[in-house]
Amino acid sequence: MGNDNSSSNTGKNGTTQLDKGLRFVNSMIMKTKVDYFESLVDLHGLIDLMIAKGLINSREFIQRREMIKESLRNEFARDRFQVELDPTPDKYQITPSTVDCNQRYHLCKARCCTLRVTLSSQDLDEGIAHWEYASPYSQATNEDGYCVHLQRPENTCAIYENRPAVCRAYSCKNDERIWKDFEGKVPAVET
Ligand code: SF4
Ligand code: SF4
Known part of the structure; x- marks a missing residue:
């Protein structure tokens, strides 16, 4: 079949499929960051409002937050959601x-x-x-x-x-x- 990958994957202006793929990944990362920022703003606004109106107590909220954080940390460790890399240099x-x-x-x-x-x-x-x-x-x-x-x-x-x-x-x-x-x-x- 003799398919030449270097030419078939390169466009007229030298843009490769890899370049396009990286651009797509970068734009998705930017979109995720913006969505994350907006969600964070909503969440903080909501918590501030609930504390101001006396619906939740800030000290109890912090205690509850720590409890949830600990249990989620264990869950993440158990399910291996994290990327692991051995630090050995050579x-x-x-x-x-x-x-x-x-x-x-x-x-x-x-x-x-x-x-x-x-x-x-x-x-x-x-x-x-x-x-x-x-x-x-x-x-x-x-x-x-x-x-x-x-x-x-x-x-x-x-x-x-x-x-x-x-x-x-x-x-x-x-x-x-x-x-x-x-x-x-x-x-x-x-x-
Ligand atoms: S003897 Fe060698 S192959 Fe067997 S368990 Fe130990 S290190 Fe592994
Ligand atoms: S010694 Fe070789 S076969 Fe055994 S776990 Fe390591 S890489 Fe795999």
Whole structure:
């Protein structure tokens, strides 16, 4: 088929589809900001009016506001609405853990690769480790909960040289989710 993306995505004046997309996103952000500002003005006006008319007590309002804020904060954390980014500047400087994985795969079934891994901006720049679109920027997983980069049946990592910082630094030695007895090679009961 030989489709040339560079020419088909560039207009007469050099405007690319990416430029248009960014302009659209920027205009949507501006619109959201204006809507947010207007809603804030309405809300503050309403609260001021209700306090002035004695319909609500400002101290009780502040207490109630703090309660709601706390419960919403927990909800946001649980549902992972927030964008997470691992702050590690350079994963290649990390000294990898020394667990003898090759002697243990048949027992642990690489259970560590079901744990949550957050990517860093270095990972995003590389574009090698895949992330979950619905939960940026955590490592993408398959339906069975295992990382998409885990190779079966070997239980080895397909992006081992470029694996994220969390994977490099992690050691399962004292992790009770993985081992009931690390030295005795007794895996923990799966929950
Ligand atoms: S659970 Fe431990 S031994 Fe098993 S693959 Fe992961 S790090 Fe290696
Ligand atoms: S990137 Fe590799 S080491 Fe890290 S969770 Fe995925 S398969 Fe496991």
